[in-house]
Structures are given as C-alpha cells and as structure tokens.
Amino acid sequence: MRQEEDERHARPDEGLNHVLGQVAAQLVRRYLEGLPEQVGALPLQISGLEEILQAEIPVTLPGGDTLQLRLYGIADRLDELPDGRLRVVDYKTGLVHAHELRLQKRGEDATAATQRLLTDATPSADKVRQLWLYRFMLERSGRPAADAAIISLRNLSAGPMTADMGFLTEDGTSFLDKGQELLTNFVHRILDPAEPIRKTDDLLRCQYCPYKGICAR
Numbered sequence: 001m002r003q004e005e006d007e008r009h010a011r012p013d014e015g016l017n018h019v020l021g022q023v024a025a026q027l028v029r030r031y032l033e034g035l036p037e038q039v040g041a042l043p044l045q046i047s048g049l050e051e052i053l054q055a056e057i058p059v060t061l062p063g064g065d066t067l068q069l070r071l072y073g074i075a076d077r078l079d080e081l082p083d084g085r086l087r088v089v090d091y092k093t094g095l096v097h098a099h100e101l102r103l104q105k106r107g108e109d110a111t112a113a114t115q116r117l118l119t120d121a122t123p124s125a126d127k128v129r130q131l132w133l134y135r136f137m138l139e140r141s142g143r144p145a146a147d148a149a150i151i152s153l154r155n156l157s158a159g160p161m162t163a164d165m166g167f168l169t170e171d172g173t174s175f176l177d178k179g180q181e182l183l184t185n186f187v188h189r190i191l192d193p194a195e196p197i198r199k200t201d202d203l204l205r206c207q208y209c210p211y212k213g214i215c216a217r
C-alpha cells in the first residue's frame with residue numbers, strides 16, 4: 001500500500017517538481033548574490049527560519065463573556081538587526097512593490113490607514129495584515145520586532161521592503177494595546193449578525209477554498 005501511495009505522488013526530483021526546484025535554487029542563488037549590493041543588508045544575522053508564532057488573546061464580547069482568540073502563523077525568517085532588534089521577514093514568490101506596503105497614503109490620518117489594515121480585502125492590505133499579526137504575536141511573546149518586511153522573489157533588487165505600521169501608534173497607544181483593541185473590534189465585527197457575509201473580491205483565494213463547490217463563485 002505504501003508503494004502505491006508513493007507512486008501516486010510525484011517525486012521531488014521528477015517532472016514539474018524538478019523544474020520548480022531548479023527555479024527555486026536559481027532564485028535563492030540570485031538573492032544571495034545580490035546581498036552585497038544592498039545597502040545595510042550585510043552582515044545578515046538570521047535568528048529564526050520558519051518560526052511558529054502563536055498567541056491567545058482574551059476578547060471581551062459585547063455580552064460580557066470572554067472569547068479566547070487563537071492566532072497562529074509561521075514567519076519565514078527572523079533577522080537580528082545590527083542594533084539587536086528583530087525584523088520579521090516574509091518571502092513572496094510574486095511581484096511586490098514597496099509602495100503596496102504603505103497603507104497610510106500621503107496626507108491621510110492614521111484612522112484611515114488603520115481602517116484599511118482592519119477591513120480592506122486588497123492584496124496589499126492582506127500582506128501588511130499578515131506582517132502586523134506576526135509582529136503582534138512576537139511582541140506578545142516578549143520579542144518585539146522593530147521592523148516587518150517582505151522580500152519579493154520577483155523584485156529581489158528592492159531588498160526587504162518595510163511595511164510601515166507607525167500609524168498604529170501615532171496616537172500614543174502602544175503597539176500591543178492597539179493590536180488588542182483592533183483584534184477585539186475585528187472579532188466583534190465577525191460575530192455581528194447584522195454584518196453581511198460577503199464573497200471575497202480576491203479570486204486567488206477561491207482557488208483553494210473548500211467551500212467553492214457550494215459558494216457558486
């Protein structure tokens with residue numbers, strides 16, 4: 001049975017897997033070769049790879065009950081910056097530009113950017129949200145990250161592109177307290193019966209959705 005099972009799955013060194021493996025090796029080589037040209041990229045001190053992050057957040061519901069919200073994620077890479085602080089890094093295989101990670105547009109106040117972080121269904125907001133949650137989980141475990149960045153494998157020359165989250169603490173609230181506040185609002189919204197359930201605008205998500213058969217998307 002084991003042999004049959006093995007035969008059903010393509011081996012890592014065959015067919016498309018082999019081609020993808022070669023492409024990945026080339027991208028990694030190109031990334032490493034480009035590091036000396038990036039200002040401030042070296043010395044690179046990696047303090048973690050594929051690190052599992054998790055946190056349990058007590059959220060007070062409108063009725064007074066407390067819900068334990070569990071957050072979980074895997075950070076691709078954690079760097080130790082020259083001053084000893086941490087940077088959480090996420091790799092993206094697709095093309096990402098630095099401006100996509102700026103949720104606060106020029107001349108806008110922090111409220112608009114915060115709202116975007118919380119509710120926008122755009123790929124840019126998704127990326128920043130992911131990094132924000134990584135930073136939040138790290139800080140909850142006593143390891144605050146000074147920076148959160150994306151490395152786009154199709155835009156390697158840009159280096160780590162920072163997702164600026166300064167708007168979250170612009171009013172003087174700490175990063176952790178603001179995170180707790182936003183997650184509480186988020187949970188309230190999810191559980192609000194008046195909030196309509198909408199289909200996502202991001203069709204890429206539907207690709208692997210287990211409900212696509214009944215969703216009629």
Ligand code: SF4
Nearest residue numbers: 199200206209212215
């Ligand atoms: S297929 Fe899934 S992800 Fe796409 S709209 Fe339907 S439920 Fe949402």
